Amino acid sequence: MRLVFPFLLSTFIMISGTVHAQSVRSVLDKMYQGIGSSNVLSYDMTSSERIGSKMVTKNMAFRLQISPRKVYMKDKDSGVELLYVAGWNSNQPFINPNGFPYVNVSLDLNSSRVRADGHHPVTHAGFSYLYTQVKNTEKLIAQNNKKLEDIIKVVGDFTWNGRSCSKLVLENPDFKFISYTCTQSETLFSLCERINVSEYMVMEKNNMGYGAKVNKGTILQIPNAFAKKVELYIDKANGLPIYQLVYDDKGVFEKFEFKNVKINPTFDSKEWTTQCASYGFK
Secondary structure, eight states, X not given: OOXXXXXTSOBOOOOSSBOOOOOXXXXXXXXXXXXXXXXXXXXXXXXXXXXXXXXXXXXXXXXXXXXXXXXXXXXXTTOOEEEEETTSGGGOOEEEOSSTTOSOEEOOTTSXXXXXXXXXXXXXXXSHHHHHHHHHHHHHHHTTTOOGGGTOOOOEEEEETTEEEEEEEEEOXXXXXXXXXXXXXXXXXXXXXXXXXXXXXXXXXXXOOTTOEEOTTOXXXXXXXXXXXXXXXXXXXXXXXXXXXXXXXXXXXXXXXXEEEEESOOOOTTTTXXXXXXXXXX
C-alpha cells in the first residue's frame, strides 16, 4: 500500500501576513539545525488534543534529554510528575500521582493510565518527532527526483508569543481513511511509527485502546496521511517549531504551544533521578 504524506502531496494556502523572499531550504535547514543541536531542553507546553468530541487541554513543564532519552514532566494543573530514563526502572515511567493511590508507581509506557487523555507517548516529547517526520518525507521525495523545497513555500512572517516566526501552512485535500492490511504482528504504536500515521487516529477509528497489538493480516482503517492540514510557526532565532496545529477530517486534532524554551541548559547531576531536590517523588 502506498501512503500519501502531507508533506508530499500538500497544497499551500496563503493567509494574512507579510511575505519576504525567504529560501525554503534556508528555513528548513535552520529548523533541522535547531532541532538537531538541541540535545537538552526545558520548556513549558500547553497541549490541546481532541479526545472523543472534546478538546482536552493540559499545561505541562518538561525537562528533556534527547539522547539517551530522559524525560521529566510535570502536569502544572494536577501536580502529577513523571520521570522516564531509557534503560532505568525496566524502561517504565516512574510516576508521582500527587493523589490516590498516594504512592509512587511504575507503569508501562503505553498503558492507559500513562497515556490517558493524550495522543502521544512521553517519548515523543520535544521536537525530534516532527524532525523525523520531515526528514523521512524528504528522503521519500528524493526517490522521485524531487526536493522538499519544490513543494513547500514559506507563506509569511508572523509574531507568536513575542517570537518572530516563519509560518508554513500545509493542506492535503485528499486526506481520508483507507483499508490497510497489517503485514506483520506488532504493537499498534510500532505500526503507526513505521508507516508515519497518527496512532491515536487509528485507535479511535478502530475502537482500540492504548497499548493495543495487531496481528499479521488484520485489516484496519487508517488515515492515508499524517494529517489533513498542518500549520507550523518556526522560531527564526532558534529554528524550533514552537507552535504547531494539526487537523484531521473533523477539524483541529491537536495543538502544541511551546513557551519559555531553554536550549541545552545545564542541569544538576541529580536531574534525572528521583532525588532531584525540585521534584516531589517520595
